[in-house]
Amino acid sequence: xxxxxxxxxxxxxxxxxxxxxxxxxxxxxxxxxxxxxxxxxxxxxxxxxxxxxxxxxxxxxxxxxxxxxxxxxxxxxxxxxxxxxxxxxxxxxxxxxxxxxxxxxxxxxxxxxxxxxxxxxxxxxxxxxxxxxxxxxxxxxxxxxxxxxxxxxxxxxxxxxxxxxxxxxxxxxxxxxxxxxxxxxxxxxxxxxxxxxxxxxxxxxxxxxxxxxxxxxxxxxxxxxxxxxxxxxxxxxxxxxxxxx
Amino acid sequence: xxxxxxxxxxxxxxxxxxxxxxxxxxxxxxxxxxxxxxxxxxxxxxxxxxxxxxxxxxxxxxxxxxxxxxxxxxxxxxxxxxxxxxxxxxxxxxxxxxxxxxxxxxxxxxxxxxxxxxxxxxxxxxxxxxxxxxxxxxxxxxxxxxxxxxxxxxxxxxxxxxxxxxxxxxxxxxxxxxxxxxxxxxxxxxxxxxxxxxxxxxxxxxxxxxxxxxxxxxxxxxxxxxxxxxxxxxxxxxxxxxxxx
Numbered sequence: 001x002x003x004x005x006x007x008x009x010x011x012x013x014x015x016x017x018x019x020x021x022x023x024x025x026x027x028x029x030x031x032x033x034x035x036x037x038x039x040x041x042x043x044x045x046x047x048x049x050x051x052x053x054x055x056x057x058x059x060x061x062x063x064x065x066x067x068x069x070x071x072x073x074x075x076x077x078x079x080x081x082x083x084x085x086x087x088x089x090x091x092x093x094x095x096x097x098x099x100x101x102x103x104x105x106x107x108x109x110x111x112x113x114x115x116x117x118x119x120x121x122x123x124x125x126x127x128x129x130x131x132x133x134x135x136x137x138x139x140x141x142x143x144x145x146x147x148x149x150x151x152x153x154x155x156x157x158x159x160x161x162x163x164x165x166x167x168x169x170x171x172x173x174x175x176x177x178x179x180x181x182x183x184x185x186x187x188x189x190x191x192x193x194x195x196x197x198x199x200x201x202x203x204x205x206x207x208x209x210x211x212x213x214x215x216x217x218x219x220x221x222x223x224x225x226x227x228x229x230x231x232x233x234x235x236x237x238x239x240x241x242x243x244x245x
Numbered sequence: 246x247x248x249x250x251x252x253x254x255x256x257x258x259x260x261x262x263x264x265x266x267x268x269x270x271x272x273x274x275x276x277x278x279x280x281x282x283x284x285x286x287x288x289x290x291x292x293x294x295x296x297x298x299x300x301x302x303x304x305x306x307x308x309x310x311x312x313x314x315x316x317x318x319x320x321x322x323x324x325x326x327x328x329x330x331x332x333x334x335x336x337x338x339x340x341x342x343x344x345x346x347x348x349x350x351x352x353x354x355x356x357x358x359x360x361x362x363x364x365x366x367x368x369x370x371x372x373x374x375x376x377x378x379x380x381x382x383x384x385x386x387x388x389x390x391x392x393x394x395x396x397x398x399x400x401x402x403x404x405x406x407x408x409x410x411x412x413x414x415x416x417x418x419x420x421x422x423x424x425x426x427x428x429x430x431x432x433x434x435x436x437x438x439x440x441x442x443x444x445x446x447x448x449x450x451x452x453x454x455x456x457x458x459x460x461x462x463x464x465x466x467x468x469x470x471x472x473x474x475x476x477x478x479x480x481x482x483x484x485x486x487x488x489x490x
Contacts, residue, residue, distance in 0.1 A: 014445055016284045018274035019416070019460060025289075029263035039261045044270075044287040074426045075446040076436045106426075113433070114426040150450045171264070181319045181351075181359040188358070191321045200259055201320040205395045215264060 003036045003167055004064040010044040011052055011070035011080055012147055024069040024145070024152050031156050036166020037065060047071060052083035060087075060142055070147030072137075074116045084139055085121040094118045097126050101134050129158050171217045172228050175210040175241040179203075183212060186234050190227065196220065197227055210241040248281045248412055249309040255289040256297055256315035256325055257392055269314040269390070269397050276401050281411020282310060292316060297328035305332075305387055315392030317382075319361045329384055330366040339363045342371050346379050374403050414443075416462045417473050420455040420486040424448075428457060431479050435472065441465065442472055455486040 008028055014020040025042045040063060045051050052071070059066045071080035085092040098118035102110040110118070117134065120126065124139035132154045137144040143159055145152045176183055180203040191199050197218035203211060214231065218224045232240055253273055259265040270287050285308060290296050297316070304311045316325035330337040343363035347355040355363070362379065365371065369384035377399045382389040388404055390397045421428055425448040436444050442463035448456060459476065463469045470490075477485055 013443065014447060014460070016274070016287065017416075017462065018271060018278065018284075019445065020447060021271055026263060026266055029261070033263070039263075040291065042261065042287075042289040046285065073446070073448060074429045076429075076433045077445060111426065111430075113429040116429075117426070148448060148450060171262075181356065181362070184319045184321075184358040184361075185356075188321045198258065200264065200322060201318070202259055202265060203318060203393060205393060215259070217262065 003038045003169075004163075005040050005062075006032075006037050006065040006067065007041040007043070007059040007063045008039060009052075009055060009059060009066065009068045010042065010147075011047065011068060012044075013046045013077065015044050015070075016046050022069075023149055024147070027149070027153055028067055028069075028156055031153075031160055032163065034165060034168050035160055035163035036168055037163065038169075047077040047079055049079045049083045049086065052080060053087035056084055056142060057087040060140060064141060066142045067145055068142060069145045069152055072117070072144060072146050074113050078116070080144065081119045081121060081137075084142065084144065088121060088140070091122040092119050093122045095120045095124075095126050097128060097135055101128065105133055127158070127162075132158060167219060169217050169219055170221055170224055171215055172224055173216075173244040174214045174228060174232060174235075175244070176212045176214060176235060176239055177210045177241050178212065178235070178239045180212045183214070183235065186231065187214065190231060194227055197224060248283045248414075249408075250285050250307075251277075251282050251310040251312065252286040252288070252304040252308045253284060254297075254300060254304060254311065254313045255287065255392075256292065256313060257289075258291045258322065260289050260315075261291050267314075268394055269392070272394070272398055273312055273314075273401055276398075276405055277408065279410060279413050280405055280408035281413055282408065292322040292324055294324045294328045294331065297325060298332035301329055301387060302332040305385060309386060311387045312390060313387060314390045314397055317362070317389060317391050319358050323361070325389065326364045326366060326382075329387065329389065333366060333385070336367040337364050338367045340365045340369075340371050342373060342380055346373065350378055372403070372407075377403060412464060414462050414464055415466055415469055416460055417469055418461075418489040419459045419473060419477060419480075420489070421457045421459060421480060421484055422455045422486050423457065423480070423484045425457045428459070428480065431476065432459065435476060439472055442469060 008025045010022050015022050029039050071078045095118055120137050121139045124137050126135045128135040136155050145155050200215040202213045216228055253270045255267050260267050274284050316323045327337055340363055365382050366384045369382050371380045373380040381400050390400050442461055445460040447458045461473055
């Protein structure tokens with residue numbers, strides 16, 4: 001088992017203008033963690049077909065998995081499918097399974113505009129599941145997801161099943177009631193001696209009981225435990241607020 | 246007056262791992278809107294010095310303004326300043342004004358580790374203001390901001406003053422209780438005849454009273470009004486839930 005690198009592309013002028021807040025990237029991160037997916041980059045771009053085409057191609061080459069969110073509805077600003085086709089130089093074609101699903105949802109023959117939602121980049125896989133209204137579209141290593149949070153969330157749960165259990169990291173947190181600059185020398189020393197464990201230091205100004213949350217992230221639980229104990233032993237007892245494991 | 250294009254780079258493994266949620270990009274977008282700043286791209290990357298160096302350079306070349314958030318504390322994972330220096334091939338140097346401010350905050354001579362927070366890419370501008378604990382650092386067209394939301398927010402308000410009033414767009418919204426695929430032909434027609442006004446269509450599954458929010462964004466208010474009225478006249482009266490101006 002190993003981790004899979006991945007990137008998320010959030011597509012939509014509405015996010016860049018602040019009209020809609022992106023909650024999808026956080027949902028993807030949280031829900032795919034147990035599958036061993038490690039997010040390396042999140043990009044938010046507008047509804048520009050060439051920009052989307054270029055960036056999706058770059059992400060697909062660079063990461064094991066890519067998740068796109070947004071731009072797959074029936075209107076003028078929904079250009080993700082065309083952009084992917086353009087990026088990979090394939091045709092955009094209608095898919096029968098998708099037309100059938102549209103028929104069921106609408107209750108009659110979908111109009112020409114509604115049939116836009118049956119388009120896929122030629123060669124894409126279409127996976128239907130009883131828990132989602134419209135099938136999941138996967139093109140190469142790209143999972144093409146809708147922007148509407150409820151629809152995306154259902155599809156992410158299907159993807160979670162497809163990916164299965166993967167190697168996921170354990171996180172331990174220590175909350176310290178001292179300034180970051182005071183504990184920084186200790187952290188710097190730990191970092192240079194522990195290449196396998198990622199150490200994060202997150203100061204806050206909002207909490208009355210602690211000033212810094214220090215996180216330790218790694219794959220070997222015993223190694224993690226030893227390092228956390230070592231760190232705690234170097235901080236005065238009364239400065240340790242709590243240890244979360 | 247014209248709008249300024251800009252890009253935001255959120256720096257930090259903690260965002261990619263889902264440990265901390267990014268609220269900074271939304272704050273920047275909302276608060277700089279009146280200054281005429283138009284966000285074109287938001288990128289979230291980890292604490293990797295070469296990746297940060299490369300991306301900041303790309304953003305600085307492509308957009309009028311760049312805002313970075315995160316990676317400017319005293320610990321090992323705070324590499325934004327060094328990354329900017331690397332990207333532009335300049336030295337990283339200590340700045341006296343910043344050392345003085347650190348002295349005031351800490352109440353004594355800052356330690357070597359604490360002095361890391363006085364580093365700037367050589368040639369950067371350092372702007373002190375009574376409302377912020379540590380001065381604002383600007384290198385070329387890059388506004389270098391902290392990751393801690395409260396600190397970032399105070400600096401954004403200073404930047405707002407510096408940038409002044411700019412040409413900002415007006416948004417009008419119409420809430421329609423009909424499926425997006427039904428109104429899509431009307432929208433597609435409006436879009437092809439109105440190049441100056443951006444039309445957005447945002448379906449929702451969460452609201453009981455409407456199915457789609459249609460937004461109209463533009464700089465000429467009269468033109469906007471006419472288009473909104475034209476759109477509303479093409480939708481059956483009982484399907485219009487409300488108009489927000």
